[in-house]
Amino acid sequence: MSTTSDRRKIGEIRPSQLLYTFGVGATVELPNLSVMVMGLDDWPVEQGTTEISEPRLLKAVQGELGPQVAKLLTPPLTSESTGVASSPFDDTANVGVPVAPFPRWKVCPHPHCRLLAPIQSGLFELKLDPYRKDRSRYVHRICKKPGKPPTVVPARFLVACENGHLDDFPWVEFVHRGKTDCRYELRLYELGASGEVADIQVECVKCNKTRRMSDAFSDEGRDELSQCRGRQPHLRKYDEDPCKGKQRAILLGASNSWFPIPLSVLSIPTSSDKLAQLIEMNWAELEECESGRDVKMKWRLLKGLATHTEDQIWEAVTKRKCSSAQEEDEFVDVRRPEWEVFSNPDSSRNSRNFKLRVVDSPKPYRHLLKKVVLAERLREVRSLIGFTRIESPGEYTELGDFPKDQRVPLSRTVPKWVPTSEIRGEGVFLQFSEHSIEMWVKKTKEREGEFFEAHRRWRLNRGLNTTLLARQVSALARS
Ligand SMILES: [Zn+2]
Ligand SMILES: [Zn+2]
Ligand SMILES: [Zn+2]
Structure with a gap:
């Protein structure tokens, strides 16, 4: 089949990629296995996550997912990225986030066999590689092929609906054109070398029924497949309410099978006071402090505060706590504070994560540009708050416009944290003359009339x- 698969081992995925390319609910192709990234309930939060302090983002996330979200956490680090060797039998040895085999249906690639069956049939045997978990695979043990049992491959057809459900392809009903009592045994043949869907045929060797896979994408097939079971494989569950979405066939790894819904902010200084900036940066640690003594206990975890005494720090923490209590009920406008800082650059606010420099507008564009600001140091913090399938939230201009019931949750219960990553970089801010x-x-309004008339x-x-x-x-x- 002509799908380009992105084969990689989990250890190679960077935290920012885990959020975006391979986030919760996405399918990832390991060298011998296709897996799904599981929901937050399964993530080993206690192992190697780091809390990221970005109060504006946390507030925005709470606005979307509820006030119980208490933390922004980086994905668990893998042993390879931390450089710490761990036991090969440790679950986190190579896999930093929990995954499960998906789709559950596999095909034996041997040309004389082509057995198509789900993992739960027991026909495929799991071969765990204790040293490289990501190289684990299933083999067809009792295969027609003599010698070493072949490694099976995922059946590349799935079904999905616009309400974010994703399911194994209904192979048995499809080939038998409906419910059946047949004690089926399925094969999936490629009849041509083209790899085209029309050349792939599923066959039941017990009753000799066959069907081309192109049927799944035809009008007739679309009607047959439209009933959705409401499956959410990343949460290991089926939705209780019947789904009214129109289910359709998709291919494994298709670009419309997963779209992230991110929230992001640029870290901006909320104060020109250096101590207040440092307090903000260390807020994840300092928030829990109840006294100057608590500050002292945290001393080794604090960054950049060595020149201040614990009393000075505690005073600043108290001030920060009072102001955040006042802000509690305010509406979260994520972009306005950023606009204010960029359009009124103040070098006294520059810090380790934030540095702005105003430069002259290029001469030919001076009448168009009011201000050009170079952001020489910037930190962007992004959280994943959900995802969609089939329909992309990117087609809507504002996050709030996207239908909430199409947003798939990241966990079975309301989340207490969300996966977050930080990216450091630079940028250019252009302020146009209004x-x-x-x-x-x-x-252009005048021209529009002229164009239309012509x-x-x-x-x-x-x-x-x-x-x-x-x-x-x-x-x-x-x-
Ligand atoms: Zn086989
Ligand atoms: Zn049959
Ligand atoms: Zn559905």
Whole structure:
């Protein structure tokens, strides 16, 4: 089949990738196995996660997922990225986040065998590699192939719906065209070398029924497959309420099988006071402190505070606690504080994570640009708050516009933390002159009428319908 698989071992995935390319609910292809990244309930939070302090982001996440979210945590680090050797039998030896084999249906690749069966049939045997967990595989032990049992591959067909459900392909019902009593035994043959879906055929050798896989993508197949079972494999459960979504066939690794829903902020200084900035940076540690003595106990974990006394720190912590209690009920506008800091750069606010420098606008663009600010040091913090399948939240301009019931939760129970990563980099901030933008909008409005009139004349001259055109234009304008 012509799907490009991204084969890699889990140890090679960086924390930021874990959130985005291979986050909770996504499928990952290991060298011999396709797996699903499991929900937060299964993550070993106690092993090697680090709390990230970014109060504005935490507040925004709470606004979306509820006030019980208490922490932003980095994904568990793998032994390879920490450089600490661990026992090969330790579950975290190579896999930093929990995964489970998915899809459950596998195919024996031997051309004379091609057995298609689920893992729970017991026909495939798990071969655990104690030294490289990510190289573990299933083999077809009693295969027609003489010699070493072949390593089986995932059946690359799945079904998914726009409400975020994902399920194994209903192989048995599909080949028998409905429910059956047949004590089936399935094979999946590739009839041509093209790898095209039309050349793949599923066959039941017990009753000799066959069906081409292209049927799954035809109108008839679409109707047959449309009933969704509401499965959420990353949470190991089926939704209790029947799903009204339209289920359809997709291929393993298809780009529409998983879209992350992230929330992100740029770390900005909330104060020009250096001590307050350091308190902010260490807030994950300092928040729990109840006295100057507690601060002392945390001394070794604090960064950059060595020149301050514990009393000074405790005083600043108290101040910070009072102000956050006041902010509690305020509406979270993530972008406005960023806009304010970037559009009024103040070098006294520069810090380890944040450095702005104003430069002159390039001469030819001076009438368009009000300000050019180089962000020479920036830290972006991103959290994953959910995901979707089939439909991308990126098609909506505001996160709030995306239908909430299509957002798939990351855990079975309400989450107490969300996976988060930080990225350090740089950027350029351009502030356009509002006057120039207004002028441009005005000019294009005038042109719009001229263009439309010219196009109408063009259609009229060719004897084409112009009322239809008017309707299309007004529909376009509405969308
Ligand atoms: Zn076989
Ligand atoms: Zn059959
Ligand atoms: Zn569904």
